[in-house]
Amino acid sequence: MINGEIKNKVDSLWDDFAAGGLTNPLEVIEQITYLMFIHDLDSADNVHRQENEMLDLPYESIFDGKKDIGGQIINVTDLKWSVFHDFPPQKMFDLMNHFVFPFKESQPIIG
Numbered sequence: 388m389i390n391g392e393i394k395n396k397v398d399s400l401w402d403d404f405a406a407g408g409l410t411n412p413l414e415v416i417e418q419i420t421y422l423m424f425i426h427d428l429d430s431a432d433n434v435h436r437q438e439n440e441m442l443d444l445p446y447e448s449i450f451d452g453k454k455d456i457g458g459q460i461i462n463v464t465d466l467k468w469s470v471f472h473d474f475p476p477q478k479m480f481d482l483m484n485h486f487v488f489p490f491k492e493s494q495p496i497i498g
Contacts, residue, residue, distance in 0.1 A: 425487065429468035456486050 439446035
């Protein structure tokens with residue numbers, strides 16, 4: 388059973404999603420899963436970069452350079468969780484909707 392601080396955090400997340408119009412538990416879980424994946428992808432990229440720097444090896448991040456995503460050129464560093472997680476809600480929504488999710492299908496233009 389979940390209680391205490393963790394329960395309060397989970398309840399707070401459910402309240403936030405409900406306030407945003409998501410009340411279906413499956414949709415809420417789906418959204419939380421997306422956010423966790425994006426956060427973990429950023430963390431893994433940072434760890435790999437640090438490890439390669441310690442070993443004096445080259446490292447090419449998926450977040451390096453610029454890419455064409457949906458016909459628009461964007462600096463993909465802006466797609467890292469550590470960069471966009473403090474954006475205002477509308478800016479974060481637009482970034483997620485137009486660039487983060489289509490990012491997996493994009494082609495690099497500048498490496």
